[in-house]
Amino acid sequence: MEAYNNLINGRWVGARSGQLRPDINPSRSAEVLGQFPDSDPADLNDALEAAAAALPKWRSLSIIARGDILYRAADLITARADAIARDLTLEEGKTLPEAKGETLRAAAILRYYAGEARQEIGEVYAATDPTTMLYTKREPLGIVGVITPWNFPIAIPAWKIAPALIYGNTVVWKPADITPLTAFHLATALHDAGVPAGVLNLVYGRGSKLGNVLVEDSRVRGISFTGSNGVGRRIGVACATRGAKYQLEMGGKNAAVVLADADLELAVEMTIRGAMRSTGQKCTATSRVIVEQSIVGAFTEALAERCRKLVVGDPLDSATYMGPLASLDQQKTVLDYIEIGRQEGARLVTGGTQTDNTGFFVSPTVFTAVDPHSRLATEEIFGPVVAVVPATGLEQALQLANDSSFGLSTAVFTKDLTKALRFVDEVECGIIHVNSETAGAEPHVPFGGMKESSSSSREQGKSAREFYTQVKTIYLDRS
Structure with missing residues (x-):
């Protein structure tokens, strides 16, 4: 049975504890699909250190070059779609056509955000003084924590990670612990496409051990979460307390x-x-x-x-x-x-x-x-x-x-x-x-809910730019 590892600083490494957890096939619950790290906060800290070290170079890279990496990752996912879909079906339980559709949707999301590299990244305004150039530019938040659910184990991570990367952020990703194999496929495609070491870090493990540590770390400037209302509310409070941005997509009836x-x-x-x-x-x-x-x-x-x-x-x-x-x-x-x-x-x-x-x-x-x-x-x-x-x-x-x-x-x-x-x-x-x-x-339109279904934020489309960037306003006068 294959044992998988975390992706930290561009290398596949086991949990420091050496502990593993099984990935179960819900159609045949006696079947184990693989073993995945049962990580602890020390592993998460390694990922955060790697993301911090990689941030300056990644954010200074041309957004066009970042987009080219996402295009390559989309092509790799498309080429591997049959294998990815089969593994998604085996570990999550949705039918093979649905899994194939979700996989190709993830590729489409990556292509969409790769294309956003050639869209406007700021605005020019009229100034009272005609000699003043008044404009805005968008910059990344920094390190972003991504916490994703098991029900769409490749599409939801793609629509969080792709905009985070295209706008120059580095990512520490904690996927759902019952769909780790699909997370491996997405991380592998991005890694193989040329995402530099430390820019995307994948840490497997239980939310009860890793969630609070990721959310409360001062190095993390934004958290994007999809999951239950109870967990989402706690994330919102923790982020608001320390002034970090948060984006919550939660339940529905x-x-x-x-x-x-x-x-x-x-x-x-x-x-x-x-x-x-x-x-x-x-x-x-x-x-x-x-x-x-x-x-x-x-x-x-x-x-x-x-x-x-x-x-x-x-x-x-x-x-x-x-x-x-x-x-x-x-x-x-x-x-x-x-x-x-x-x-x-x-x-x-x-x-x-x-x-x-x-x-x-x-x-x-x-x-x-x-x-x-x-x-x-x-x-x-x-x-x-x-x-x-x-x-x-x-x-x-x-x-x-x-x-x-x-x-x-x-x-x-x-x-x-x-x-x-x-x-x-x-x-x-x-x-x-x-x-x-x-x-x-x-994938190109805003996604999100009202009332307790969300934090009044929106994901996907151009709405993602509002979360993953911060705005600078510049007054440029002649000397």
Whole structure:
């Protein structure tokens, strides 16, 4: 069985402790895919020292040259996409086509930010004195800490690391500890593409041992985090206390609203995609479906019938629609919420069972007659569970959609443009889809939520520049 290492200062090195942790295949939980370092703060300190030493030379390198490295890394990921996707599927559980799509999305993100090297990096302003040249320039923050989740183990790191690098920062990256192999592939591509020693440092290990150390270190000038709300809040407080920038993308309880005039077949299909792809393990996954009362029966029946036909099993099998949950803990959480739904009085229409003892599988699950204030309807489950909630019309549907502490993504299904535009104007979410699934995002547009779904920051597209750079204003007068 292969043992992998951290990437620190351009070298692959083991944890100082010599301790390793297994990478488990969630489809066949007895199978170990590899062993990865169980790092401690001493390893993290080595990475921070390397990032600090590499910073002056990296930030002084032409942004065009930095972009060329990202282009090369994108080409390497594309060339290796089949192997990367297979390993992603093996350790995370999403189907092979989804893993291939995510891998190619990571390559597209790298190319996008490589292209940003040839965009404007400052602005010129009119000055009161006509002999004064008044302009701004953007400079890197310095060392950036990147903490990424397991559900998109190559795309999310790419959309954090690529802008950090293109704008001249050095990076210390702590990936999720249950998807280390995919992190290895991304780091290897960037390393092989020519990212200099110390510019990107990958440190494997548990968040409980490394997270606070990374967040609280005064050398780290920014933290970009995607994960749970509880951890995100603690990161925000720690960064604010010492004056570091922070960017948090956290939970969601995303609602799809289906009005009576909607294309029912389309609404069902988009709900299935939004709720069941990636086994519901997306922050943008459809978790609630608010359906106008007159069609709630027909919609629920059609949704349940489609769910019963979904093939759950080996994610490497081309016939499989939905693979396992990513871990035993995740499976337990989902099964616990299904039991909570039953106890709260919601009606289980289909699913709700563990389907296979060899891995962490749960069947696609639909509840109806769900109390909109119940835990089933208000708490993030992060699994293949849909709560159907009736509404009298658009007015109540908007009220129910907004009655949430989260505000990441939403969708509305209607043929009425006026209703669609009213929904867009009044719904409290950062991402809105009209007649499409709640999940999915283009790499060149802002991504992020409202309320407790984010720190009011945005990722991807040109929004990333606002986080990873700081602005200098220059008054240049003639001598």
